[in-house]
Amino acid sequence: MKIRKSHSRSSQSFCWPSLRILRTIKTPDHEYPSWLELREENGRLKAEMVGRWGNARPLASAELSNGRLKLVSPKEEEGSKVDLVFEGALAGKILSGTTNGPDGRPWQWTGHRAPALKRTSPPSWSAAMPLFNRKDLTGWHEDKPGTSPAWKVENGALITPGNGPELINNSKMVTVVQNGKTVIDNKEIPGITGGALDSHEELPGPIYLQGSEKDHVLFRSIVLTPAAK
Numbered sequence: 001m002k003i004r005k006s007h008s009r010s011s012q013s014f015c016w017p018s019l020r021i022l023r024t025i026k027t028p029d030h031e032y033p034s035w036l037e038l039r040e041e042n043g044r045l046k047a048e049m050v051g052r053w054g055n056a057r058p059l060a061s062a063e064l065s066n067g068r069l070k071l072v073s074p075k076e077e078e079g080s081k082v083d084l085v086f087e088g089a090l091a092g093k094i095l096s097g098t099t100n101g102p103d104g105r106p107w108q109w110t111g112h113r114a115p116a117l118k119r120t121s122p123p124s125w126s127a128a129m130p131l132f133n134r135k136d137l138t139g140w141h142e143d144k145p146g147t148s149p150a151w152k153v154e155n156g157a158l159i160t161p162g163n164g165p166e167l168i169n170n171s172k173m174v175t176v177v178q179n180g181k182t183v184i185d186n187k188e189i190p191g192i193t194g195g196a197l198d199s200h201e202e203l204p205g206p207i208y209l210q211g212s213e214k215d216h217v218l219f220r221s222i223v224l225t226p227a228a229k
Contacts, residue, residue, distance in 0.1 A: 023111035123227040
């Protein structure tokens with residue numbers, strides 16, 4: 001795959017058999033973390049994208065012509081009456097462009113190449129530490145403080161509000177083992193998912209618990225074993 005930006009005196013060429021891009025979609029009201037993968041299959045450009053929400057999904061169309069990228073995201077995935085068409089070009093190391101949102105207003109988006117994040121050796125582990133004291137929300141904060149319904153602690157259990165705010169841990173950490181069971185073993189997580197707090201997957205980030213879904217979930221114990229630095 002070749003993306004070329006031409007100048008009057010020189011040109012820059014970037015050859016990538018596969019490219020992962022961390023994006024930020026900027027609407028008039030909010031900034032949404034996003035993720036994009038471009039790859040070549042049988043001579044054709046293919047794309048997968050995480051948009052404002054949801055998981056990674058293949059795009060209906062991806063084209064690269066004369067240094068300009070054009071991506072089409074189906075309207076069913078975007079809460080829109082029409083497909084969203086993302087167009088952009090490479091300037092230095094930044095890929096940027098525009099699209100029209102579901103309401104017709106222009107949106108801006110920017111992206112840069114995602115880091116490889118490859119370990120050179122297996123991690124060593126520090127001591128396990130509890131994240132929930134079973135008494136209150138010490139060490140946590142809601143992403144929309146003061147909204148209702150809110151997170152609460154009852155009888156030693158942390159209870160999701162249901163259609164409420166997200167709950168974010170105050171510290172920034174990486175690597176989680178759930179209930180002593182290996183959920184993912186030596187497999188790559190290609191990028192962020194919808195609902196990510198930002199697009200900076202190369203940086204440590206906080207754990208957050210989703211409270212915006214329906215119904216309620218109870219947490220009695222949350223323990224994290226961090227990798228040693």
